[in-house]
Amino acid sequence: MRNFISSLLGALSALVLFFGAGIVLIVILLVVIGSMEQKTVAVERGSYLVFDLSANITDSPPLIDFGSFSRNHVDVLQLRQVTAALRTASTDDRIKGVLIIGSVRTGGMGSGYAALEEVRGELMDFRDSGKSVHAFLNYASTHDYYVASVADDIALDPYGALTMPGLASEPMFFAKAFEKYGIGVQVTRVGKYKSAVEPFIREDLSEENRQQMQQLLGGIWGNLIEDIGASRGLSIADIQKVVDTEGMIRAEQAKEAGLVDRVIYRDVILAELQESTGQKASKPFTQIGLQDYANLINISGSSGGGRIAVVYAEGTIVDGEGEREQIGGDRFSRELRRLRLDDSVSAIVLRVNSPGGSASASETIQREMRLAAKEKPVVVSMGSYAASGGYWISTYSERIYAEPMTITGSIGVFGVLFDIQKLANNMGITFDQVKTGEFADTMTISRPKTDAEMALIQRSVDWIYDEFISKVAESRAIPRAQVEEIAQGRVWSGQEALDLGLVDEIGGLDEAIKHAAKLAGLEKYRLVEYPRKKELAEAISELVNDMVPAGASAGLEGVIVEKLKGEMETLRGFNDPQGLYARMPMTLNLP
Numbered sequence: 001m002r003n004f005i006s007s008l009l010g011a012l013s014a015l016v017l018f019f020g021a022g023i024v025l026i027v028i029l030l031v032v033i034g035s036m037e038q039k040t041v042a043v044e045r046g047s048y049l050v051f052d053l054s055a056n057i058t059d060s061p062p063l064i065d066f067g068s069f070s071r072n073h074v075d076v077l078q079l080r081q082v083t084a085a086l087r088t089a090s091t092d093d094r095i096k097g098v099l100i101i102g103s104v105r106t107g108g109m110g111s112g113y114a115a116l117e118e119v120r121g122e123l124m125d126f127r128d129s130g131k132s133v134h135a136f137l138n139y140a141s142t143h144d145y146y147v148a149s150v151a152d153d154i155a156l157d158p159y160g161a162l163t164m165p166g167l168a169s170e171p172m173f174f175a176k177a178f179e180k181y182g183i184g185v186q187v188t189r190v191g192k193y194k195s196a197v198e199p200f201i202r203e204d205l206s207e208e209n210r211q212q213m214q215q216l217l218g219g220i221w222g223n224l225i226e227d228i229g230a231s232r233g234l235s236i237a238d239i240q241k242v243v244d245t246e247g248m249i250r251a252e253q254a255k256e257a258g259l260v261d262r263v264i265y266r267d268v269i270l271a272e273l274q275e276s277t278g279q280k281a282s283k284p285f286t287q288i289g290l291q292d293y294a295n296l297i298n299i300s301g302s303s304g305g306g307r308i309a310v311v312y313a314e315g316t317i318v319d320g321e322g323e324r325e326q327i328g329g330d331r332f333s334r335e336l337r338r339l340r341l342d343d344s345v346s347a348i349v350l351r352v353n354s355p356g357g358s359a360s361a362s363e364t365i366q367r368e369m370r371l372a373a374k375e376k377p378v379v380v381s382m383g384s385y386a387a388s389g390g391y392w393i394s395t396y397s398e399r400i401y402a403e404p405m406t407i408t409g410s411i412g413v414f415g416v417l418f419d420i421q422k423l424a425n426n427m428g429i430t431f432d433q434v435k436t437g438e439f440a441d442t443m444t445i446s447r448p449k450t451d452a453e454m455a456l457i458q459r460s461v462d463w464i465y466d467e468f469i470s471k472v473a474e475s476r477a478i479p480r481a482q483v484e485e486i487a488q489g490r491v492w493s494g495q496e497a498l499d500l501g502l503v504d505e506i507g508g509l510d511e512a513i514k515h516a517a518k519l520a521g522l523e524k525y526r527l528v529e530y531p532r533k534k535e536l537a538e539a540i541s542e543l544v545n546d547m548v549p550a551g552a553s554a555g556l557e558g559v560i561v562e563k564l565k566g567e568m569e570t571l572r573g574f575n576d577p578q579g580l581y582a583r584m585p586m587t588l589n590l591p
Contacts, residue, residue, distance in 0.1 A: 041292045043094045046277050048134075049085070051290045053144055054102035056110040057082060057119065059353045059383045059509075060312035061529055075105075077291065079115050079383075080310075080509060085294040086122040090129040097132035098123065099273065099287070100151060104143040108325050109314050109353045112384020113220060114403035114494065116147055118508040120227070123150045136269050137260070139163060142224065145259075149228045154260040155269050162249040162259060167217045167224075173199050182422030184448050188458040190465035191412030194489025196388075196583045200416060212490050219493045220405050234258055305524030306346030308516055309339045310509075312531065313350060316583075317357030317365070317389040327354060329361025335530055336368035340375050346525065347377040347516040350397065351509055356389025356583040359413060359464050365393045366471075373398060377519035381512035382406045382503065387491055387584035391502070392468065395475040398519065400503040401512045402494035409497060410584040411472060412489025413465040415457050421447045457580075464580055476501055491584055 055077040062076040089095040100123075104111050127133045127150060135148035138157045142164040148154055156162070178185055178200065187197040195209035205213070225239045234257075242249060242257040251263040273285035301308075313332065315325040322328025339345050350369065356362065372378050373396060380386075380394040382402040387410035394400055402408060424430070424446070431446040442453045449457070469487055473480040478501050486492075486500050497503045505511070517525050 041288065041296065043092070043288055043293065043296065044286050045094045046096050047094055047286045047288050048273060048277065049089050049095050049098045049290055049293055050287050051082075051086075051098055051100045052102040053100065053104045053147060056105045056107040057115050058108070058110040058314065059115065059351050060314045060531065076110070079118060081294040081299060082119055082290065083122045083508070083510065084297060084299040085290050086119075086126050088297045089293065090126040090131065095131065095293075096277065096286075097134060098126060099269075100133070100135040100148050101137075102144075103139065103141060104147070106143070109355075109383070109385060111143060112353070112407075113143075113146070113224070113405040114382070114384040114407075115353075116143060117227075117403045117405055118510075120147050120150055121508070123147065124231075127152060134269065134273075136266060137162070142167070146224055146228065149231045149259075153262070155262045155264050156251045156254055156260040157265065158251050158263050160251055162254050164243060164249070165247040166243060167221045169213055169217060171199055171205065173203050175199075175201055175203055182420065182424075182426050184419040184421060186417045186419075186449050186454060187414060188417075188454065188461045189412065189414035189489070190461055191414075191487060191489030193491070194410075194412035194414050197414050197416055216407065216491055216493060219496065220407075223404050223493075223495070232258055299527070301524070301526045305526065306520060306522050307344055307526050307528055308347045308349060308513060308520070308522070309345045310349045310351060310513065310527055310529050311335065311339070312353070312529070313365070313390070313393065314353040314383070317354055317361045317393070319358045319361045327357070327361070327365070329358060329364040333364045333368040336365065336372055339530075340368065340372040345376065345528075346520040346522055347379070348372055349379050349381060349509070349512050349516050350394065351381045351383060351512075352386040352390050352394050353383030354390035354393075355385050355387050356392065356410065359389065359392075359580045359582045362389035362392040362582055366396060369393060370396045377516050379512045379516040379519070381507075381509045382408055382494065383509075385584070388412065388489075389582040390584075392471070392582055395472055399505065399512070399515055401505050401507040401509075401515075402497055402503040403508060404493065404495040404506060406494030406497070406503075407491055407584070408494060409486070409492035409500075409502060410489055410582075411468055411483070411487035413461050413468060413580060413582050414489075415461050415580045417449055417457070419445050419448050461580060464582075468582065472502075 055075060057077050057079050059079050061078040061081070086098070089098070104116070106112075123133060132153070133151040135151035135154045136157075137144060137148060137154065138160040140148065140156070140160070140162050145162055145164055175185070185200045187201055189197055192208045193212050195206060195212075198206060198209060222236070225236050225243075228234070229236050229239055238257070239259075242253070242259070246253055249257070249259065251260070254260045255263050270285065271281070273287075274281060274283070277286035279285050313327050315322075315327050317327045317329065319330070320328050321331045336348070339348055369378060378397045380397040380400045382390075382394065382400065384403075384406060386394055386402065386406060386408045391408055391411060421431075433441055433444075433446075435441050439453065439456060442449065442456065465487075469480060469483050472478065472487070473483045476483075482501075486502070492500065492502065494503060494506065498506055513527065517523075
């Protein structure tokens with residue numbers, strides 16, 4: 001308690017310093033009101049489950065729920081809560097149907113196509129149970145329409161559109177900027193497709209990178225329109241034709257193409273749902289929000305039997321403890337060690353949603369995975385990303401599950417080394433040195449590396465790559481020559497990875513949990529999730545950040561700032577002490 005009060009007072013003091021006493025009083029009032037206001041939610045018979053897509057769907061649970069402070073929307077939805085709610089609702093006599101609204105928000109590793117694939121699968125099962133699924137769209141992105149396309153009835157606003165022109169990835173290149181400001185960059189790498197260094201040393205994509213990106217995007221896009229076509233009774237060629245002809249598909253054109261069923265205003269569908277649920281025009285239709293419904297159901301399993309730990313590895317892998325939205329090698333391995341030694345934990349399911357990162361941190365985590373596998377079943381479920389270091393930490397599990405649109409592979413290693421000699425000299429700053437060994441100052445940023453130093457670092461890169469290849473060959477029982485052929489830093493879709501033997505089965509987190517229970521011999525089990533929730537003091541600090549007006553980052557300026565912010569967050573993750581990384585292309589953002 002003393003530590004909690006101290007941290008809380010520290011947070012409040014910082015808030016007073018930066019925001020003034022008034023904002024702190026507001027925060028305190030919100031916390032008190034939020035803790036006192038326990039809203040009772042009941043499910044009325046004949047309710048529609050309202051699935052508002054306007055949230056970032058993450059693998060790991062929100063570490064603190066700010067929903068009670070913001071009535072406008074839920075910022076984050078946990079994937080497993082969404083799928084569990086839909087699964088439960090399909091057999092709940094009180095739930096009549098589902099209404100899909102809103103537009104998916106992407107952020108960090110959240111709302112990737114593999115995650116949406118799991119959501120869509122549960123919606124299909126819900127529909128197949130005999131209950132109705134309705135969707136009302138306005139300006140629907142590819143993410144939105146992919147989920148909504150499973151609905152029996154898709155309505156589009158007359159002034160809305162389907163903005164699904166296809167997939168594109170647009171990396172940002174810094175080489176000219178570094179040159180302009182005097183920042184030197186030297187790289188080492190193994191694997192002709194290991195392209196994560198390209199933004200620092202090139203002005204455009206290499207041919208190898210362009211080739212792998214085109215194949216990857218083509219595979220994911222093919223899966224998307226194949227799934228959409230199956231739900232809408234359309235051929236892939238029909239969908240591709242309207243996409244290439246229109247780009248932004250207006251309402252009437254979408255209806256003519258068979259992509260939507262109706263073009264109506266929102267009030268029309270609301271009136272229909274009022275009538276369907278027997279409500280008067282003066283009252284809203286009988287409904288419950290998906291998050292509220294999810295909060296009412298038990299997603300932890302039975303109270304008897306053993307425990308299965310679901311551990312979320314979501315974010316960039318970094319050395320040390322790591323920060324928010326990072327996987328700190330020390331912190332994460334410590335958690336795995338604790339679960340390994342906990343006799344009450346019968347099995348571990350690692351959910352990976354990571355593009356990789358530090359090679360040494362990845363090995364630290366993999367070491368604990370291997371040790372844990374000697375004590376109890378360890379199963380991996382791959383989310384939207386499980387590439388490079390994300391694959392490194394996965395490969396020794398007893399079984400690996402992936403979705404067809406999971407991005408994985410990228411078995412390769414690179415080193416990136418910066419220096420500020422020219423920048424410092426331009427500012428009148430110089431450096432001098434004394435040393436006791438030839439390589440004592442190799443990791444300095446005050447000058448470029450010598451040829452001998454670069455050769456030394458390249459040897460380290462070659463050695464780590466050789467280790468990576470050996471680990472994959474051993475753990476996956478694939479001939480080394482075959483691993484060398486499919487490695488080279490190349491990224492693969494989950495379906496391709498299955499064909500290549502890099503994963504064992506197509507399936508989501510629920511399938512991985514069931515398999516772990518089977519391996520552990522558990523018929524009844526309780527799920528426990530890690531990481532745990534944050535302390536209130538940290539939650540208050542984040543609450544203040546969330547109180548910035550929603551429109552503050554809108555417009556062209558906001559788009560540019562957010563893109564740069566994302567790139568800078570990636571750069572912050574480059575903290576390996578040797579400067580060596582197992583990471584997929586750093587700017588693979590799919591719209």
